[in-house]
Amino acid sequence: MDTKRFLLAIGLTLIILWLYQSWLEYQYPDYYAQVEQEEGQDPTEGGAESGAQERSPATPEAGERNETPSMGSAQNGQPSAPQPARTRGPTRGVTVNTDVLRVSFSSGSGDPVAASLQGYRQEDDPDSAPVEVLKEQGSWRVIGQTGWLSGVGEAPNHQAEFEGPDEGSLSLGEGEDTLTVTYTRREGELEFRKSYRFERGSYVVPVEYTVVNQGEDAWTGHVYGQLRQQGTKGQGNWLLGNFFYHGPVLFTANAMQTFPLTELEERAQNTFRDQDPAGWSGIMSRYFMAAWIPAEQEGNTFYARSSNGDLFAGYTAPFPRVGGGEESSVRQFLFLGPKEQSILEQVGENRNLRRSVDYGILSFLAVPLFETLRFFHGLVGNYGFAIILVVLVIKIVFYPLFTMSYRAMAKMRKVQPELQRLREQYGDDRQKLNEEMMRLYREEKVNPLGGCLPILVQIPVFISLYWVLLESVEIRHEPFMLWITDLTSQDPFYVLPILMGASMVVQQLLNPAPLDPIQKKVMLALPVVFTVFFMQFPAGLVLYWLSNNLLSIAQQWWVMRKIT
Template sequence: MDFQRTLLIGGLAIVGYLMILQWDKDYNQVPTTTQQQEQHQTVPSTEDAPQLTQAKQGASDDVPMLDSVADAPTDDTAADKQVVTVTTDTFAVEIDTKGGNIVKASLLKYPVKLPDDNEPNPAPFTLLERSSARTFIAQSGLIGPDGTDSKGKATYQAAQTNYQLNGGETLNVDLSLVDKKGVKVIKRYTFTKGSYEVKVSYVVDNTSSTTWQANLYAQLKRDNTQDPSNSSSSMGMSTYLGAAVRGKEERYVKLPFDEFEEEKFNADVTGGYAAVLQHYFVSAWIPNQEQLNNFYTRKAGSNNIVGFKNQNNPLKLAAGEKGEISATLYLGPKDQKRLAELADGLELTIDYGVLWFVAQPLFWLLTFIHSLIPNWGWSIILLTVMVKAAFYPLSAASYRSMANMRRLSPKLQEMRERYGDDRQKMSQAMMEMYKKEKINPLGGCLPILVQMPVFIALYWVLLESVELRQAPWLGWITDLSVKDPYFILPLIMGASMFVQQLLNPTPPDPMQAKVMKLMPIIFTVFFLFFPAGLVLYWVVNNLLSIAQQWMITRQIEGQAAAKSTK
């Protein structure tokens, strides 16, 4: 009978496992790049078309004014728009000559997925795009007395529609116009080889007979669609999707999109940055770090806007004078070192949460290990071993307490039978026994609680690190940033939790004991869709804990047996 029951349970487990694999194949797939491209191409973009009420009022949902973030008049329905494409070793960019804004930016070194037989050359990850699926663009312009965008988005001319960085270190893409005064304005995008920074400059030649003056603004405009770079960890803890700026006092201020309408941000900050964060990547405008800039957020229809204006530092040119004003646009991975060099606090967009002061040293240690062992999977394992070793004294104290509690389990069972429902006498007897045996019943919990902040911080380090994106470990784990395709690591993790429970003392409360037995199953289900790198960390930590706990339990039980024979 026991054999039949075991066989039935084993069969159900296999069938359940195969059903999970098939469900994941059928219902948990990210749309293919081809499908996304077709969807984007079949529906015309409406980002530039004004709403009916705006058209009647002549108001823009984009361009800020100097004294506030109110709308400015514009005619945004021009039909003479032209798209300029730019290709470098890091970018594939599209620039709309209506406004001269970047309406698409793909990161060539970051493919959407790893190559396979069906798609040997997967498309690059698209960070910015203006399509039916998503609106996320980088805008900039000149506002103020003579600003080219003060009365509507400027329409530029380009010498060619396609630019490529071939061999050189930099590539300038010039968009030009002549305003009503006859002033020549060039909006210049400067791309650099191997860099994710784009310098956006306005080169102005005041050929008029009067003084010319304008202010620079730059902003990121994004709708509320989900983070496309976070789709691989759908059942894990989601990373932050929203805006961030440098505040007057704080180096990093998070500005969730759902608060834009009710709580507008508006502050003058020296230097600073205006960024939109998502999993692994950040888009940020970085103005002149020596000047005072006005940073703001607001809603524009269904879109969220975060940006800056150099309100107090206009470009002012006398008749016949030439001048330039510029800002830097970063579009790329969350590279801590480079972001820290661009603006104070920008590196904090790699958001480790409230435990950042613990996570930062862990990230440094992980990258150091990787410099010696160029495999992120083995680096995670070695880091987990080192953290476990650092906490060995605390863990040992915890496991000793658990082993002693486990040794006393038969006596506790006798007390339950003796006192029945008399909880007061039961508690008194337990306290006397703990005192006699010199055991602290909380001794097994407190050391673990002390370690929890470190393990939570390490969790966020593994979750936030772009270095782990599409990083292989071994065998079937070809990408540590997505779930285990065969759920092997989560199953091992669940099994390790079950073994740990066998080594722990049985909870005195029967209901609590039943709940604890279910914990391995519950955690296994949660971890099925966690990124493999995170599950690997938990598996290694559990296995090390089992080995340490088994050794200590065996030692204490051996000592107790030796005493009883005397």
């Protein structure tokens, strides 16, 4: 393979990534402006906008009435998304601890306003704080809000005051597998209850909504749950995910859709709405997600909307008619956890939560690549060695293709002196030079393009592995060996990129040298340029490329040795 073409193809890949990042910044300027602005703010601030409209509608502003969100206009007989009011932030109430979750509730509304994952850390450090999927403070905030909607009677929404456990902490005791927290509110002759059931080892919180009607008139309405995001979230350097999506996501009509602020603001009433019996809605970040998964039934409506810069993702679902003296209940589900694919497959009776892991346009290749990595990890217990085994498998599967390529390169190297002679002889006659070069290729049975065939394999795998490493929480903070403690982050000492650059130099020595002096200088500079680029890539990706280079060098040396 012609090394120049090979490396230029890699360069094109990097340029595409850079152009993609630039396009995102152009397409969503408000998002990146907010990132820069929020990163400079005090994370303890942001619960309110001074002197103006508050951001978190959980309890009423002092001196103001408790504004009830209206149902808005109806579509197809369904209520629209609950509308926010001017309120202050939630007050922290009881905290529930399980072996995998720590969830805090608002002492007023009885809604979850903070949730952290016991087994995941924010940094690759055992002393680092747990990852938060719900949080009520900081530059990026997400809280849950729940309630009822009704056009014919009383219905407490997420601003209503509920009675529930006092402040404190509740934990699963030894031998206990479940723990339930219940909040209750009376509206005349109606009693509304919402009960959160926590289960050992589960990131899914079943939420049971109950209405007890002690009157004579029937009650009808809807139940809803939504997640409210305030602020923005950054993700480090541009190659390691600063362009990753953080925000509302809906799964309806067998498709996952994301909703940046600018897109919602272009829609009527700043809202997108769709019906699907088996859909879900959530707020997701790079590796983690909070999502509402209502029970599958006709009439489920999912929405994403913006209001004063805040983003919402939620659902409304029909509540069973409650006749006089009757009681009715429905059970919905709240997922608070990692986007670990084996977990997502089991959530909500396989409601396609796995689709929240987005590997881009090469998903058809990235998904089997991830499954192969996971298989090898099960065998060797190390994702670094699993990456090396993937490279080895690729080399074995495509051995004939690579061998053909290296043979073409060896033949090119063999005719190099004759090509140089022709260049010196016909240097001023480009047409004659090309004719003589083609004659030489035919006589020596040399295919100058034969060395480019492996690029058809390497570039798609390279890009797919890039997304697998950046999207798969299973590999997050996974070590390789020695100083490589996180394959999804940069090599802290840049050893792997430097070794990769050195391997490129060795490959150049084995390949036919360019005849043009300018090309020679460019080729000499490329290992340095790509070493600098690869310093920004995840260590796992550099490990893949280094392993590929070393195996290619060995195979190429063996083939050329047999030919020469």
